[in-house]
Amino acid sequence: DAGITQSPRYKITETGRQVTLMCHQTWSHSYMFWYRQDLGHGLRLIYYSAAADITDKGEVPDGYVVSRSKTENFPLTLESATRSQTSVYFCASSVQRDTSPLHFGNGTRLTVT
């Protein structure tokens, strides 16, 4: 089906391990975003991308790495997971900046033990 999909839906990992969260969209949207959602903090921007091979930091990028070699994929990697990275992660995409809605994936619930 067309849309934006995230995988896995749930992930439990140990402190210090590397974890990659996947995001795939079928609309060929230019813009893609990663957010984390924690109680009391709402949705905070981690990284975003305006096009393939163009990425930039958001509010809370420390400890995360992204890449975008293809328009449709925007994986998020936690290089060495910490307990503070336990969160729900949402990927989103949009056609244009500012004037187009963001379409969200279903989220990945990550627990770091």
Added chain:
Amino acid sequence: QQPVQSPQAVILREGEDAVINCSSSKALYSVHWYRQKHGEAPVFLMILLKGGEQKGHEKISASFNEKKQQSSLYLTASQLSYSGTYFCGTEPTGNQFYFGTGTSLTVIP
């Protein structure tokens, strides 16, 4: 950079009205509104562009005052299905899209 929303939480009875406010410290070109139900992803409601045009979505409407860098979401004759957390979203600089702090809305019978 994150817009501030008020109130943080509100409880309504079915049929009552509510207003949710969103305020930014940066100049804005547009404001988005989203609703998120528990355990689900945020869902787009509407976008307001510069010009103060009021948009509507069934019984939910919004306004945008770019001079004051504020937007308000109006929910009239609330229904149980309106329950959720409402977020405004703005893009004050570059391509970074920020969400507000969120307003939890609970509609009770």
